[in-house]
Amino acid sequence: MFSVAAYKPYFDVDTSDVVERIWESVFPFRGNFTEKTSDKPDLYGPFWTCTTLIFVAASIATFVTYLSHKWHKKEWTYDINLVTWSAGLFYGYVTFVPLGLYVILKYFSAPAGLVQLWCLYGYSLFIFIPASLLSIVPIEIFRWVIAGVAGFMSATFVAVNLRAHILNSGERWFLIVAGIFLLQLGLAVLLKLYFFTITV
Amino acid sequence: PARTRKSSPPQPQLPRGREISPAPSPQIRLADTARPPRRRRRAAMSHNYGDTIPLHPSSAQSDMDEIESLMYDAPSATVLPARPPSPPRASIPISTSPPPPSSKPPLPASSVPIFVPQGPTPAPPASVSVAIGSEGFGPPPNTLTEPVWDTVKRDLARIVSNLKLVVFPNPNREDPGKALRDWDLWGPFFFIVFLGLTLSWSASVKKSEVFAVAFAVLAAGAIILTLNVLLLGGHIIFFQSLSLLGYCLFPLDVGALICLLKDNVILKIIVVTVTLAWSSWAAYPFMSAAVNPRRKALAIYPVFLMYISVGFLIIAID
Numbered sequence: 001m002f003s004v005a006a007y008k009p010y011f012d013v014d015t016s017d018v019v020e021r022i023w024e025s026v027f028p029f030r031g032n033f034t035e036k037t038s039d040k041p042d043l044y045g046p047f048w049t050c051t052t053l054i055f056v057a058a059s060i061a062t063f064v065t066y067l068s069h070k071w072h073k074k075e076w077t078y079d080i081n082l083v084t085w086s087a088g089l090f091y092g093y094v095t096f097v098p099l100g101l102y103v104i105l106k107y108f109s110a111p112a113g114l115v116q117l118w119c120l121y122g123y124s125l126f127i128f129i130p131a132s133l134l135s136i137v138p139i140e141i142f143r144w145v146i147a148g149v150a151g152f153m154s155a156t157f158v159a160v161n162l163r164a165h166i167l168n169s170g171e172r173w174f175l176i177v178a179g180i181f182l183l184q185l186g187l188a189v190l191l192k193l194y195f196f197t198i199t200v
Numbered sequence: 201p202a203r204t205r206k207s208s209p210p211q212p213q214l215p216r217g218r219e220i221s222p223a224p225s226p227q228i229r230l231a232d233t234a235r236p237p238r239r240r241r242r243a244a245m246s247h248n249y250g251d252t253i254p255l256h257p258s259s260a261q262s263d264m265d266e267i268e269s270l271m272y273d274a275p276s277a278t279v280l281p282a283r284p285p286s287p288p289r290a291s292i293p294i295s296t297s298p299p300p301p302s303s304k305p306p307l308p309a310s311s312v313p314i315f316v317p318q319g320p321t322p323a324p325p326a327s328v329s330v331a332i333g334s335e336g337f338g339p340p341p342n343t344l345t346e347p348v349w350d351t352v353k354r355d356l357a358r359i360v361s362n363l364k365l366v367v368f369p370n371p372n373r374e375d376p377g378k379a380l381r382d383w384d385l386w387g388p389f390f391f392i393v394f395l396g397l398t399l400s401w402s403a404s405v406k407k408s409e410v411f412a413v414a415f416a417v418l419a420a421g422a423i424i425l426t427l428n429v430l431l432l433g434g435h436i437i438f439f440q441s442l443s444l445l446g447y448c449l450f451p452l453d454v455g456a457l458i459c460l461l462k463d464n465v466i467l468k469i470i471v472v473t474v475t476l477a478w479s480s481w482a483a484y485p486f487m488s489a490a491v492n493p494r495r496k497a498l499a500i501y502p503v504f505l506m507y508i509s510v511g512f513l514i515i516a517i518d
Contacts, residue, residue: 008431051502055509055512080403080413133514
């Protein structure tokens, strides 16, 4: 369990594989992500997408706060908590939500592989990176629109892929998928509120 | 830093440059076969049993034994450190058996061997110029009784030579195998702590949190980057990679120091960009050579990410 070799199969991807999977995650309505990754789900993409998102969100938020303080001629100090909270939020989300989903799906007898769920959730966070970059624009309505669109795309991506998987397991699938969708939307809203809502 | 074997983290009994493996190394076995004469003498000395239990499982003999052998062994015994410029990290300097012939790594050009090869050991590579140190042809050095300043000086010399190999342009850069044969962890430790301290001094609020985050990001980052390469199927040695990533922080240290002294945003951005590019350039050959070419970008990207995030931290701290 604690040797490197035990986890090597989950990192058996080339650069082209990772780039292709990231590209796939941007199109929410295709629904074939799980099939494409079912034979070689990887943990490289989720981990580094998450880490990149943490860094991008924290740094863009810092930059945006700095700019707005300078425009309003106020004192600004660097808030290191942005980095720590960002890390906690995203790592926690990508680790524990798929874990919970795995347990729930097992309970409803539509088991999905845990690594596949981690893979799905990790890549679904990719869309928030360009969304964070676009949130530099200081117009509040624009930021909400961006957050909404990104959240919708990400949530739809996860929901459609999950629906394809658990459609046959009975009438509860709609509840699960809807719950997943709302949770991801909630993450997007939280991202917007914590990082990109500046009160000076 | 005192060179007591007992206080160092447990390290395998292998000369530098080898893969770390849990199996007992030939060096231990050879040392073991050399032990019976000493055991008999030890019994004759009628020491208590407690004196002769090695404190550290990786040492082939106990402290009492080592000191004893220093006092009673002939000075001209064939005592050969596995790594010439300094006593070997992972094995006892006092050994009546010659080290295995393959354990001799090539000497860094700037180092000074202090011993005289005896017995069936191979000569140093002809391409390296061998200069005789001021110790001359006397008894071989042992780290237990030498002055502390000698130990510190030797470690500092190693740090400087490693720095020159890794961070500055030199003809050996393209061969990662030669890049850091004599790796150590003092240099990286010093650079990480220095960077954390500099950032902490620069910060006007939450100084201790800034240090904690910087130190954690750098230390955990180095470990995660190394694991990343290993998981992608690359071939590196764990501690050698940690050492290299630590040494590549040197340009960022310089940049952070400049940013501490001059608090102008434009200057900071320029300085950090330059030092960031320098750090990445230093780390690139090693990391890219370690993995399959189809996965090169997967191994390099996280290195850039870590250095960019540290660079951003340097710019943002005011």
